Structure formats: C-alpha cells, structure tokens
Amino acid sequence: MKKDYIYNVIKNSQTSLTAEDIYNNVSQNIDVNLSTVYRTLNNLVNKNLVNKVVRQDKIAYYELAQDTHKHYLICDKCNCAFPTQMCTIDKIANKIKKETGFNITSHTLEFHGICQNCLKNAK
Amino acid sequence: MKKDYIYNVIKNSQTSLTAEDIYNNVSQNIDVNLSTVYRTLNNLVNKNLVNKVVRQDKIAYYELAQDTHKHYLICDKCNCAFPTQMCTIDKIANKIKKETGFNITSHTLEFHGICQNCLKNAK
DNA sequence: TTAGCTGCAAAGAGTTTGCTGGGAG
DNA sequence: CTCCCAGCAAACTCTTTGCAGCTAA
Numbered sequence: 001m002k003k004d005y006i007y008n009v010i011k012n013s014q015t016s017l018t019a020e021d022i023y024n025n026v027s028q029n030i031d032v033n034l035s036t037v038y039r040t041l042n043n044l045v046n047k048n049l050v051n052k053v054v055r056q057d058k059i060a061y062y063e064l065a066q067d068t069h070k071h072y073l074i075c076d077k078c079n080c081a082f083p084t085q086m087c088t089i090d091k092i093a094n095k096i097k098k099e100t101g102f103n104i105t106s107h108t109l110e111f112h113g114i115c116q117n118c119l120k121n122a123k
Numbered sequence: 124m125k126k127d128y129i130y131n132v133i134k135n136s137q138t139s140l141t142a143e144d145i146y147n148n149v150s151q152n153i154d155v156n157l158s159t160v161y162r163t164l165n166n167l168v169n170k171n172l173v174n175k176v177v178r179q180d181k182i183a184y185y186e187l188a189q190d191t192h193k194h195y196l197i198c199d200k201c202n203c204a205f206p207t208q209m210c211t212i213d214k215i216a217n218k219i220k221k222e223t224g225f226n227i228t229s230h231t232l233e234f235h236g237i238c239q240n241c242l243k244n245a246k
Numbered sequence: 247t248t249a250g251c252t253g254c255a256a257a258g259a260g261t262t263t264g265c266t267g268g269g270a271g
Numbered sequence: 272c273t274c275c276c277a278g279c280a281a282a283c284t285c286t287t288t289g290c291a292g293c294t295a296a
Contacts, residue, residue: 001270002277019261033278038261040276054179056231058285059260073225084219088211093234096207102196104236108179111216113227124295125252142286156253161286163251181260182285 002032006040010050015081016063016072053108071108075115082115125155129163133173138204139184139195176231194231198238205238 009025010017017025023037041062044050051065055074063070069090072081093104114122132148133140140148146160164185167173174188178197186193192213195204216227237245 031278035262035279036277039263042262054177054181056177058177058181058183060181073219073223073227075225076228082223082225084223088215089232092211096196096234100196100205100207101239101242102198102205102234102236103238103242104196104234105199106235108231108233108235109212110231111219111225111227112229112231113225115226116224119224119226154253158254158287159252162288165287 002026002030002036003040003043005030005032006037007044007049010044010062010064013063015083016053016061018059018061022062055110056112071110073111073113073115075118076112077114077118080115080117084111125149125153125159126163126166128153128155129160130167130172133167133185133187136186138206139176139186141182141184145185178233179235194233196234196236196238198241199235200237200241203238203240207234 005026006022009022019034019037019041022041023032023034026032026037041050041052045052045062048065050062053061053063055061055072057079068085070083070085072083074081089107089109093107096102097104128149129145132145142157142160142164145164146155146157149155149160164173164175168175168185171188173185175183175185177183178195180202191208193206193208195206197204212230212232216230219225220227
C-alpha cells in the first residue's frame with residue numbers, strides 16, 4: 001500500500017515537506033504517481049494524521065499531526081525552515097475566544113526573515 | 124492613472140481584499156484588466172504601500188501597509204475574516220531573534236475556526 | 247523621445263478530478 | 272464480488288509574462 005510509504009516519509013522527516021518532496025522521496029523506492037501522492041495526502045489530512053499548512057510561497061507543506069506544535073522560521077533567501085517550539089499563541093487564542101466568541105480551532109504562524117547562513121554569506 | 128483607483132479601493136476597505144475583489148470594485152468605475160490589477164498590486168507591494176498575505180486558501184489578500192498590525196480570525200465555514208489587534212507576536216519574535224540569531228523581519232498569523240454567525244446557524 | 251502603463255492572450259505552477267483498470271479482502 | 276487504490280491525462284484556479292500599442296512627462 002503506497003499510503004504507508006507516503007506516511008512514513010512524513011513520519012521520518014525532521015521538517016515539513018511539500019507534495020513534491022514526498023513524491024521524490026517515495027519515488028526512490030517505488031513507482032508512484034503525483035496524483036496518488038496528492039490524494040493520499042488529502043486522505044491523511046482528513047483523518048487528522050497529517051497537518052497541511054499553506055505558506056506564503058503558496059505551496060502546501062505537510063507534517064505529522066502531533067501535539068508538540070511547531071512553527072517555522074523561514075528564510076526569504078534560501079527558503080530553509082527552522083522549527084521553533086516557542087508557541088504561546090494558544091494563550092492568545094483562548095483570550096480571543098473568550099472576548100469575541102469566535103470559536104478558534106487552529107492557527108498558523110510563520111516567521112520570515114534571513115537565516116544566519118544567509119546573513120554570513122551576505123557579508 | 125489606474126493605480127490610484129486600485130490604491131484607493133484598498134485604502135477605503137475595512138478588511139483585506141483579494142485581487143478579484145479589487146478588480147470587481149474598480150470595474151464599477153472604470154475599465155480595467157485583471158492583469159493590470161495584479162501588476163499594480165505587485166508594484167504597490169514592492170513599494171511597501173500595500174501588504175500581501177497568502178492565506179490557507181492559497182489566495183493572496185492585500186491590505187494597506189500600516190503600523191497598526193492586524194491578524195484575522197477566519198471562519199472556515201463562511202470564509203469571513205474579522206481583524207484582531209491583539210498581536211503580541213513581536214515580543215516572541217524578538218525573543219527568538221535573540222536566542223537563535225535568525226533575523227526575523229515579518230510574520231504572518233491566522234486564526235481559523237467558526238464565527239459566531241455560523242455557530243448560531245448550525246444550531 | 248523615453249519610460250512606464252495597459253490590454254490581450256497565452257503560459258505557468260500547484261493541485262484536483264474523471265475515467266478506467268487493477269488489487270485486496 | 273466489491274470496493275478502494277492507482278495511473279493517466281485533462282481540467283482548474285490563481286497569477287505571471289510577452290508582446291504591442293498607448294500615454295505622459
């Protein structure tokens with residue numbers, strides 16, 4: 001079952017991956033079609049096994065759905081992404097929920113800037 | 124100059140707008156082409172007069188670049204968006220900057236859930 | 247004149263979908 | 272025997288681009 005291959009790639013990855021990343025990775029082991037990757041990913045997302053986040057580059061990134069909630073520092077030069085655990089948004093979300101009655105169920109947060117590598121190289 | 128029409132629509136809007144919103148709005152007054160809208164928007168963004176944010180629906184939303192920084196509560200049912208001023212992200216960003224050396228220059232934050240209207244209607 | 251705007255049509259990227267055949271239970 | 276899975280090609284959506292004509296300073 002190709003689903004397992006796809007799921008495992010996500011599971012074993014340290015960062016979030018694009019559909020293409022996953023396609024390339026799975027393709028090293030078995031034959032698979034891009035449509036299948038997309039369809040499977042949508043399945044996994046619907047089953048809450050995988051989270052999908054659309055970033056400012058308009059590309060969807062997938063990662064394992066887990067409790068430890070991550071956000072990324074995305075470099076606008078090299079497009080690398082460092083995860084950060086520092087998420088106090090839930091507090092803010094709760095506050096907003098109480099004050100406005102809007103039932104917040106999720107949030108996305110992206111930090112943009114220039115990573116240390118690119119800063120060095122620029123000098 | 125069509126740029127002025129486009130800029131004014133953004134300036135006078137209470138919420139962020141898509142290129143299509145802007146196109147429809149401007150079209151009520153003058154003839155304009157969608158390409159022109161996109162081109163003009165990109166110009167305005169490059170000149171830092173307008174901010175562009177890509178949301179989870181993969182659509183770019185435009186709003187006036189201003190100091191008072193807003194984030195939106197986006198309803199996953201009716202897709203309406205309520206602005207909220209409650210942004211303490213800058214503090215977090217500064218902390219991350221210090222601790223990791225990653226030079227954060229901007230961030231995006233989106234809250235998703237169900238708005239009060241949709242909550243009511245569901246009952 | 248020189249540069250920057252425009253419209254139009256076509257291209258592009260990422261993603262989805264319809265149809266069909268194939269494999270698992 | 273069913274039903275879900277997979278491949279392929281085509282379609283879709285939002286956005287960008289090339290080209291040619293136009294406009295303004």
